[in-house]
Amino acid sequence: MEDLKHLPDVDGPKLELFGHDMLADDVEFLELVQRDGGHSRVIKIKIGDKCYALKIFTYKGTEPDVEDAYETRPTSTMSREVFEKHFTPFENECRAYGRLKELGREHLAVKAYGYVVMPVTEVLTQKLRLLESKYKYTKKIAKNEGDTTANMGIVKDWVDRVVTGPTLDCEFDQAAHDEICQVRHFPRMLRDLHRLHESGIVVRDLGIWQYMNGVLIDFSMAWTVPHPFGPGGGWKPRWEFQSWAAWDLYSFQVKVIEDWRDRMALRTGTDLLQYKGLPKTCSLRAYESLERARDLRPRPDRQHPFLPILNWEGYELDMV
Structure with a gap:
């Protein structure tokens, strides 16, 4: 975990790594709060005696028409990879929360503690499928068999209604x-x-x-x-x-x-x-x-x- 850096890896504000393993035994997945978001799911989790919101990003693509927009300017000024990191849901949140932290304005939105990288393991799959089984109608969170892409997420304060x-x-x-x-x-x-x-x-x-x-x-x-x-x-x-x-x-x-x-x-x-x-x-x-x-x-x-x-x-x- 030591080699994981602040993200996104482009110029501008960044979000730090959250210093707790989401697959540890003391992390409880309590409730699936957002069941059918277009690009993410939100899970209420508990670490010790504190509750958090874990937002898992299920869509890693960019917004529509971004690829076409890239071709409209001299592409030598910025690589496509760097350009696209300004238009994905995970990177968008990292940059916004990173800016609020920079300026000491974290009170302007829910506090974000950092991002997490969750490798696809049997432990994670079991946790997610157990959570899915509690709900009759919900989209899958656990990845399909053979998909080994790590899950990216952001840990935020839990806000009660x-x-x-x-x-x-x-x-x-x-x-x-x-x-x-x-x-x-x-x-x-x-x-x-x-x-x-x-x-x-x-x-x-x-x-x-x-x-x-x-x-x-x-x-x-x-x-x-x-x-x-x-x-x-x-x-x-x-x-x-x-x-x-x-x-x-x-x-x-x-x-x-x-x-x-x-x-x-x-x-x-x-x-x-x-x-x-x-x-x-x-x-x-x-x-x-x-x-x-x-x-x-x-x-x-x-x-x-x-x-x-x-x-x-x-x-x-x-x-x-």
């Missing part, structure tokens, strides 16, 4: 309850998002489901400067990172604040009893819509042409 009542006994109901209760944290969550942008991190995939009890828990699509698509990277115009930051704020407005409003609007008087003490409205604004901006008094800095808000969902949006 908001205390739930006895009627909220399924994961779906607990998640919905937690997301409703997060309104208490919205102002701080928005301030923290601005601080992430100041730190050179754009999240790029933001919604109320990316938070647990007000804590941001996922950086798998995040880009962190220095980055090929960032300012001075050479592959994209300088405004691209600003545009992705605008997408984060737009997403916070639509997928956090307005999503919360929509959910509260569906609650009946009886339902609202379990949310006693919670605000019933939220006037916080993370981003002005283009329609709202047009209704305001015209200003020189709000005149056309607007730059686009880049996003991976195919929406045609303008920065305002």
